[in-house]
Each structure stands twice: as structure tokens, then as C-alpha cells.
Amino acid sequence: MAIREILEAPDPRLKTVSTPVEKFDDELKTLVEDMFDTMYDAPGIGLAAIQVGVPLRVLVIDLQPEDTDAEPEECDHGGHHHHHYPTKKEPRIFVNPEILDPSEELSTYQEGCLSVPDIYADVDRPATCRVRWQDLDGTVHEEDMEGLLATCIQHEMDHLEGILFIDHLSRLKRNMALKKLEKARKAA
Numbered sequence: 001m002a003i004r005e006i007l008e009a010p011d012p013r014l015k016t017v018s019t020p021v022e023k024f025d026d027e028l029k030t031l032v033e034d035m036f037d038t039m040y041d042a043p044g045i046g047l048a049a050i051q052v053g054v055p056l057r058v059l060v061i062d063l064q065p066e067d068t069d070a071e072p073e074e075c076d077h078g079g080h081h082h083h084h085y086p087t088k089k090e091p092r093i094f095v096n097p098e099i100l101d102p103s104e105e106l107s108t109y110q111e112g113c114l115s116v117p118d119i120y121a122d123v124d125r126p127a128t129c130r131v132r133w134q135d136l137d138g139t140v141h142e143e144d145m146e147g148l149l150a151t152c153i154q155h156e157m158d159h160l161e162g163i164l165f166i167d168h169l170s171r172l173k174r175n176m177a178l179k180k181l182e183k184a185r186k187a188a
């Protein structure tokens with residue numbers, strides 16, 4: 001278990017365009033493990049490798065990051081007695097992801113980012129998209145995505161291009177966000 005330091009804006013490394021993974025080796029597996037540890041610790045629902053300073057096209061996502069070690073709720077229906085977990089972890093790994101045919105229809109989510117702490121703003125993005133990616137073995141996968149997963153993967157893909165969600169805001173709102181960050185950092 002290794003939690004790595006998360007880079008925060010305006011760290012220039014966050015503007016790096018990440019490069020494709022070519023070696024599907026143990027070093028990649030360790031990076032992904034550390035990214036999950038870092039994301040769950042934060043906590044967040046996604047993380048791009050560049051956020052821990054590694055400029056490779058690797059993302060992890062878990063829309064259900066709740067701790068399954070948390071107290072299970074006991075429930076008793078239909079005569080059988082079992083434990084009921086509020087949520088289950090659903091870790092997903094995306095190596096060299098690509099977005100295919102994003103929808104024209106947009107959806108708006110209030111986004112946040114572990115690299116822009118405590119700032120939240122509405123961002124419009126294609127509501128659905130098809131995503132192609134590789135897993136840790138290099139096997140190619142493809143899937144249609146919608147809802148929060150579509151939004152989250154597009155937010156993470158932006159990181160691979162050196163783009164933060166605040167770059168989608170007006171210059172005024174982006175500057176307000178950056179000032180707020182700077183102020184919070186000085187106070188800390």
C-alpha cells in the first residue's frame with residue numbers, strides 16, 4: 001500500500017500531455033495499485049497518473065469508493081438473514097484510453113478535482129461516449145458509457161491532455177478558483 005502525493009494546480013506538471021503506455025510490466029501494476037490507494041485515501045472517484053506526477057496514459061475510476069469494510073447493515077427478509085453492504089467497490093483501470101463518438105447531447109455535472117481541492121463548478125460534456133482502452137495485460141476493450149461514468153472518464157481523459165476542469169470555465173471563474181486555491185494554501 002503506497003499513497004502518493006497528489007499534485008495541485010497551478011503545478012506546471014499538470015499541463016503535461018501524457019504519453020502512451022508501451023510496457024505492460026510490473027512497474028505499471030505498481031503504479032495502478034498506488035493510484036487506487038491514493039484515490040481511495042483522498043477520497044475521489046477517479047485519478048489520472050499525471051496527478052501523482054507520472055506522465056503516462058493511465059486512469060483509475062471507482063464510482064463506488066465507499067469502504068466495504070464499513071459496518072454492514074443487517075437485514076432479514078424472505079426468511080433468510082444476510083449482510084447488506086451500502087455500496088461495493090468497483091475499481092476500473094484504463095490504459096491508453098480513447099474516446100469514440102461522443103454524443104452531441106451534453107449533460108452537466110458539478111465537478112470537482114483532487115488537483116483543485118475544494119472548488120466545484122458545473123461543466124457541460126457529451127452525455128454519452130464509447131471508450132476504447134487496454135487493461136494491464138494490454139488486451140483491448142470497448143464500452144458505451146453514460147451518466148457519471150461518461151463524465152468522469154472525460155474529466156480523467158482531459159488530465160492526459162494537460163487539461164483541468166477549471167479550463168472549461170470562463171476566464172473570470174477560472175481566475176476566481178485559482179485565487180481561492182492560493183488563499184487556502186496560504187492559510188494552511
Ligand code: GNR
Nearest residue numbers: 044045046047111112113114155
Ligand atoms: O473525485 C472526483 N470527483 C469528480 C466529480 C465530478 C466529476 C469528476 C470528478 S473526478 C474527481 C477526482 C479527480 O480529480 N480525478 O481526476
Ligand code: NI
Nearest residue numbers: 112113114115
Ligand atoms: Ni481531476
